[in-house]
Amino acid sequence: MTDLFDQPGAEQTAPRPLADRLRPRRLADVIGQEQVLGPEAPLGVMLASGSLSSLVFWGPPGVGKTTIARLLADETDLEFIQISAIFSGVADLKKVFEAAIQRRRAGQGTLLFVDEIHRFNKAQQDGFLPHMEDGTILLVGATTENPSFELNAALLSRAQVLVLERLGPEDLERLLQRAEAEIGQELELTDAARATLREMADGDGRALLNLVEQVAAWRVKAPLTPEELSTRLMRRAAKYDKSGEEHYNLISALHKSVRGSDPDAALYWFGRMLAGGEDPRFLARRITRMAVEDIGLADPQAQGICLEAWQIYERLGSPEGELALAQAVIYLALAPKSNAGYAAYKGAMALAKKTGSAMPPKHILNAPTGMMKDQGYGAGYAYDHDAEDAFSGQTYFPDGVARPDLYQPVERGFERDLKKRLDYFARLRAKRQGE
Structure with missing residues (x-):
């Protein structure tokens, strides 16, 4: 028996893909x-x-x-x-x-x-x-x-x-027009559906041309709407590597949007990460960190709201629990911002490393043995509850370590009240130490 493809004239060449046919022949023809x-x-x-x-x-x-x-x-x-x-x-x-x-x-x-x-x-x-x-x-x-x-x-x-950058809407439209000229027909799409087709390509010229080939083959009788187009075509999945650079780029964008008090941008990046398959637990952890780092004591409720949202997610799972995380994102974005606590912590760590093994002053050390008492442990300690205003004004830093101003609250949110307390105790301390 003779194979069909061995017969003269039986071979047929498959049509070249549109992306190959439209490959530029000069650098001047490159779009974008x-x-x-x-x-x-x-x-x-x-x-x-x-x-x-x-x-x-x-x-x-x-x-x-x-x-x-x-x-x-x-x-x-x-x-x-x-x-x-x-x-x-x-x-x-x-x-x-x-x-x-x-x-x-x-x-x-x-x-x-x-x-x-x-x-x-x-x-x-x-x-x-x-x-x-x-x-x-x-x-x-x-x-x-x-x-x-x-x-x-x-x-x-x-x-x-x-x-090299993703192709923008204007570049994709130019490519779309070239494709229509090559295939000899305009796609039967409404203007809105045409925009949807470009969005589906997600900046990928080759993906757009593959979509054009599919749409051109349908031979529809009336222009398709965006809804009809979306029903027939699968939207191209957004590029997102959960363990690579894109992961870190998007969480950075989310964090900075929250810090910048932009709830809409924060929700967008939150949604982008979820749509890319990010683990909501990772987002819950990072959102809670944002509350600690960028809001802190300007709104002490922020941390609790994040923890509650995290717990709600653990109880409800996806997709219902993700709404609680989204609401936490909104709350953080609109909360008063302060990194005073974060800065104070970093300053304290730097000072601790610098001062090494400096001992606490003896007057705040306990003296459980006679020998320690003889060494001056606990001598001169003032019990603050017995002092006027319940504040003795003693120093609690090691001998030879100048008192730093580590915590410097901002004039926003609850930290306004904390600043008043800090200033109040500073005045009392100066008064006590001057007496």
């Missing part, structure tokens, strides 16, 4: 990334001066890292070689370097594009260095992770890091 490609931007200046150096492109998926690297090779007459750190090992790198050496001897340079370069370990990264230094390769690495954490210092010292 003006901060890198513009005339006064790093790559624009390098190309104009003919001084292209090794590069690391840092940015999210679908923003043009591979495309720009390929076009750089075209515009500089370098041989473009692409490898992925996920699928390549030491043997593969050795072959790439040997081939590049042969090309250099023949007068041809090599642009080596390494996708996911952060996947190479430190030793493998070191393997690029001699070939970068002698001009065998011009390295262009691509990574979605922070190069400061993932690439070794030696490699970073020999390559310039360029940050």
Whole structure:
């Protein structure tokens, strides 16, 4: 029996994906990334001066890292070689370097594009260095992770890091129009649904083109609304690494929004983390820390509200318990702010380390034995309850340690009252010590 695909004319070529068909052929055709490609931007200046150096492109998926690297090779007459750190090992790198050496001897340079370069370990990264230094390769690495954490210092010292950004709404609209011109039809979408389609791409150009292909295949009779579009398409999941940089970026944004008394922004970042799959218990712990660090005694209730919200979450679980945490976030954002307690604690720790093993003054030490009493332990101690205003004004710091002003309450919230008490006791102390 003869296989169908062995027959003449039976082979069919699958249509090229829209993202491949729309791949730019010149750097000028790249959409977005003006901060890198513009005339006064790093790559624009390098190309104009003919001084292209090794590069690391840092940015999210679908923003043009591979495309720009390929076009750089075209515009500089370098041989473009692409490898992925996920699928390549030491043997593969050795072959790439040997081939590049042969090309250099023949007068041809090599642009080596390494996708996911952060996947190479430190030793493998070191393997690029001699070939970068002698001009065998011009390295262009691509990574979605922070190069400061993932690439070794030696490699970073020999390559310039360029940050590529998610495509904005205007960039995505330009790409959408190019896609419609390529497929020869306008998508049957209302203006609002068109905006929804762009939002679904989440700044990823390749994702947008994949969505366009799906929508174009539907052949609907009337423009779709956002609700109809959302029913037919799955929204692209937001990028969120619960153990990586994104985790720390978003909790920082939440913390600073609370500190900045912006409940709407705080709720947004809180929601972003939950939508990304963050453990609500982690958020409960960090929210409670915010109450201690940034609100403190300006509103003593804040810590209790956070602990109650945490307990409510433990009793109700998700998703009901998350509402209690959200309400705690709102309360913290609107609470009076003070880091006076936090600053006082840090100051006390610094002073404790500085003064070492200084003993407490003898008058506040107990004397349970006769020998200790003979040594002066407890001598001269004034029992505050027996003093006028129940305040003796004694010193409680070690001998030779000047009295510091560690706790300096602010004129906000409950700390206004605490400041009055602090000033009151300071006046009494000065009076007692002057008597």
